[in-house]
Amino acid sequence: MMTFGDKRLHIQEVSTRDGFQIEPQFIPTDDKVALIDALSRAGLAKIEVTSFSSPRAIPALADAEQVMQRIARVPGVEYSALVPNVRGCARALQADVDEINVVMSASESHNRANLRMDCEQSLTGIREIAALARGRVHLNVSISTAFGCPFEGDIDSARVMDLIERFRQIGIKRISLCDTTGVANPAQVHRLCGKALAACPDIAFTAHFHDTRAMGLANALAALDAGIVRFDASLGGLGGCPFAPGASGNVCTEDMVHMFNAMGYKTGVDLQRLLELARSLPALVGHDVPGQVMKAGPSSRRYPLQEPQLGSGLVCEPAASVEQAPDSRVAQSSRS
Ligand SMILES: [Zn+2]
Numbered sequence: 344m345m346t347f348g349d350k351r352l353h354i355q356e357v358s359t360r361d362g363f364q365i366e367p368q369f370i371p372t373d374d375k376v377a378l379i380d381a382l383s384r385a386g387l388a389k390i391e392v393t394s395f396s397s398p399r400a401i402p403a404l405a406d407a408e409q410v411m412q413r414i415a416r417v418p419g420v421e422y423s424a425l426v427p428n429v430r431g432c433a434r435a436l437q438a439d440v441d442e443i444n445v446v447m448s449a450s451e452s453h454n455r456a457n458l459r460m461d462c463e464q465s466l467t468g469i470r471e472i473a474a475l476a477r478g479r480v481h482l483n484v485s486i487s488t489a490f491g492c493p494f495e496g497d498i499d500s501a502r503v504m505d506l507i508e509r510f511r512q513i514g515i516k517r518i519s520l521c522d523t524t525g526v527a528n529p530a531q532v533h534r535l536c537g538k539a540l541a542a543c544p545d546i547a548f549t550a551h552f553h554d555t556r557a558m559g560l561a562n563a564l565a566a567l568d569a570g571i572v573r574f575d576a577s578l579g580g581l582g583g584c585p586f587a588p589g590a591s592g593n594v595c596t597e598d599m600v601h602m603f604n605a606m607g608y609k610t611g612v613d614l615q616r617l618l619e620l621a622r623s624l625p626a627l628v629g630h631d632v633p634g635q636v637m638k639a640g641p642s643s644r645r646y647p648l649q650e651p652q653l654g655s656g657l658v659c660e661p662a663a664s665v666e667q668a669p670d671s672r673v674a675q676s677s678r679s
Pocket residue numbers: 361521523551553582583593
């Protein structure tokens with residue numbers, strides 16, 4: 344049963360990594376820095392700034408070092424970066440990130456497609472990265488395709504639980520459960536998140552959903568109900584996965600904040616500021632973005648009620664019929 348309350352929720356922004364990585368047009372470094380700086384001042388708990396991947400693999404994020412160097416860090420905000428391997432980890436440490444996010448898939452085929460290695464090789468890499476990062480920065484492991492794989496279909500929750508246990512043995516304290524291609528449903532999310540939290544109360548779990556099939560916010564609520572308090576989201580709903588056919592954007596940050604705020608949860612995020620930033624995205628990326636509240640405005644928005652003046656032309660019918668049924672005319676004219 345869902346409970347509502349004043350729990351503090353951590354909203355973690357991923358647009359400048361998960362979103363920008365698949366943009367066909369290179370976003371200029373100046374624009375990335377400006378957006379991250381603005382996001383930093385919006386009250387987000389964490390920002391996944393970039394990825395220290397091979398510039399050949401992800402040319403959109405080839406400026407990872409410059410971006411990290413030039414952003415103005417706001418105290419209290421964590422600055423994270425994704426690393427695909429040990430080499431990326433060394434670069435991220437050099438760039439003085441607060442957190443390293445290393446990714447591996449629950450499914451063998453997605454891991455091969457995304458990282459060009461099998462899961463055992465990934466686990467070996469994560470052990471090496473953990474040894475490098477220990478005592479220096481936080482380490483988060485993102486389990487991609489935790490709820491389903493575009494190549495293999497359903498992922499047994501026992502497989503995910505086994506991975507979580509192996510990460511725990513390595514000393515990992517932060518784990519993201521990622522629905523990389525937006526196939527999870529709320530019942531499944533509730534079950535897996537509940538199991539993970541019950542088995543590992545010492546681990547900080549993040550829920551990372553893509554809204555590919557319009558279940559993103561419902562999944563976030565299911566995760567919240569299971570006890571998750573950390574959520575990844577992407578401004579404007581930007582994002583996708585270059586190696587997962589049909590993947591689309593992450594759950595939209597401002598839509599998620601709008602929902603949580605309206606329900607009475609504390610996110611610490613300035614919704615108005617986020618909405619302004621989201622509205623600047625289409626010009627930045629050169630296309631429309633899926634966010635909805637940025638278009639409709641928050642639910643608290645009130646429209647000026649224009650009292651119809653009889654015969655002023657506000658109503659379409661002749662004045663005579665307005666006199667007969669004024670109420671229905673008013674309702675019709677305000678609905679359009
Ligand atoms: Zn993602």
